[in-house]
Amino acid sequence: MGPLSGYRVIELAGLGPCPMAGMILADMGAEVICIDRGGNPPALYGQDISRRGKKSIVVNLKSEEGRKALMKLIASADVLIEGFRPGVTEKLGIGPEDCQAVNPALVYGRMTGWGQTGPLAQNAGHDINYISITGALHAIGVKGQKPVVPMNLVGDFGGGTMFLVSGVLAALLEAKNSGKGQVVDAAMVDGATNLMWMCHSFHASKMWDFNERGVNMLDGGAFYYDTYETKDGKYVAIGAIEPQFFMTLVEKGGLDPEIFNLETQNDMDQWEEKKAILTEVMKEKTRDEWCALLEHTDACFSPVLSAYEAFDYPHNQERDVYIELDGYKQPAPAPRFSRTKSEVAHGQRPSGHDTRVVLEDLGLSSDDIQTLIDQGAVQ
Incomplete structure (x- = not known):
């Protein structure tokens, strides 16, 4: 009941x-x-x-x-x-x-x-x-x-x-x-x-530009919070905001620490350049290969699934996220x-x-x- x-x-x-x-x-x-x-x-x-x-x-x-x-x-x-x-x-x-x-x-x-x-x-x-x-x-x-x-x-x-x-x-x-x-x-x-409350909070803290899209931390502007195409034409999602999660992404993903480091993570002037580099890096492996490296870590990484794929995803199956x-x-x-x-x-x-x-x-x-x-x- x-x-x-x-x-x-x-x-x-x-x-x-x-x-x-x-x-x-x-x-x-x-x-x-x-x-x-x-x-x-x-x-x-x-x-x-x-x-x-x-x-x-x-x-x-x-x-x-x-x-x-x-x-x-x-x-x-x-x-x-x-x-x-x-x-x-x-x-x-x-x-x-x-x-x-x-x-x-x-x-x-x-x-x-x-x-x-x-x-x-x-x-x-x-x-x-x-x-x-x-x-x-x-x-x-x-x-x-x-x-x-x-x-x-x-x-x-x-x-x-x-x-x-x-x-x-x-x-x-x-x-x-x-x-x-x-x-x-x-x-x-x-x-x-x-639903926009957080954006308003960021804006009030001078951390969000209401005039532009795709340039802010949570709208795909940040290189560490976006989706990327993989070698097999599929996609993955990365949301490694916090320093410890970002460093897990760098270490477990084998990223170049000279380019991807905490000192420059939030330097917005470098976001586009780093995104371009990460775009090419992510195309070096298939989605499944990236999953094997990052899926069960604190890198804030996940595969981008179609609804069909979501039905059979192990986490969703174990929790009975779907019923028939x-x-x-x-x-x-x-x-x-x-x-x-x-x-x-x-x-x-x-x-x-x-x-x-x-x-x-x-x-x-x-x-x-x-x-x-x-x-x-x-x-």
């Missing part, structure tokens, strides 16, 4: 960060009930890993009877999460005030890119847009070249999902003491900005708990799979449920 066993979460079906938040809460043991809108679930592909562990009911949110059924469910819940534009749930009659009128202790989690307020709040956007106004996108890339898109990890999931989950959990703790719920306004812009479910390998629940272990209850269920069971749990009779189905309020 996970640490959130006994909690009920209502998730209004959507895409991206909000569904991942629901997945994490379900992995932790919460009963997550996904409110679908009929037809196929809103997924970009056939297999949606984020729907694992969740129940699915189909409710017609534009039907008055459907809304009433949903409000009855909300009255029994601890959390509701949604990822619509600001004002959408209010128009549907299931906004925070509507829901907290029937459940004052409800934690209402809202996930958007721009936030609930501000001049951009009603604009469409995606991860790339949200992180572009935080300085994060500008900071990622090679010196003298255009910014590099970091997939949708920084805005959607790092700045979005994780802040929604932490906000919901904090609000649940507070509600346990006060008996009162509240709205959690999780915006990807806010989250991505917070519905015929697909996928990330195992995280983080790990010593006593109330997280687990995946089941795989993705078809849209509406649990409509009858959930409504029966609310006390509706078979006849009542059939009436709702006949009215088109639920499916």
Whole structure:
């Protein structure tokens, strides 16, 4: 039984960060009930890993009877999460005030890119847009070249999902003491900005240049913190920042101590020259040969793996970093708990799979449920 066993979460079906938040809460043991809108679930592909562990009911949110059924469910819940534009749930009659009128202790989690307020709040956007106004996108890339898109990890999931989950959990703790719920306004812009905290610290200490990318210690500017191609066309990652780790890299990697030494390690004027030299050195051996020399040392070295390779990597296998479910390998629940272990209850269920069971749990009779189905309020 996970640490959130006994909690009920209502998730209004959507895409991206909000569904991942629901997945994490379900992995932790919460009963997550996904409110679908009929037809196929809103997924970009056939297999949606984020729907694992969740129940699915189909409710017609534009039907008055459907809304009433949903409000009855909300009255029994601890959390509701949604990822619509600001004002959408209010128009549907299931906004925070509507829901907290029937459940004052409800934690209402809202996930958007721009936030609930501000001049951009009603604009469409995606991860790339949200992180572009935080300085994060500008900071990622090679010196003298255009910014590099970091997939949708920084805005959607790092700045979005994780802040929604932490906000919901904090609000649940507070509600346990006060008996009162509240709205959690999780915006990807806010989250991505917070992810930049270390860069801001370095900048305040005059150790980071906000105007340039690829010239700072942690953005690939430093020769000892970058990726390098190997003899076989693969890549390795080096992050030997601290003096003792840097010297391990030099000694175990057989690097020339006249060139690679502590006295000049952080001389930024020499970074490009040293990077060019190290680039050629790393091409002298294959990735596996470098792994044999450096992988199990404190050189802060690792191979750059494809997702396929990551499945079979010994460290990941020993820790069961991946699980297989519905015929697909996928990330195992995280983080790990010593006593109330997280687990995946089941795989993705078809849209509406649990409509009858959930409504029966609310006390509706078979006849009542059939009436709702006949009215088109639920499916």
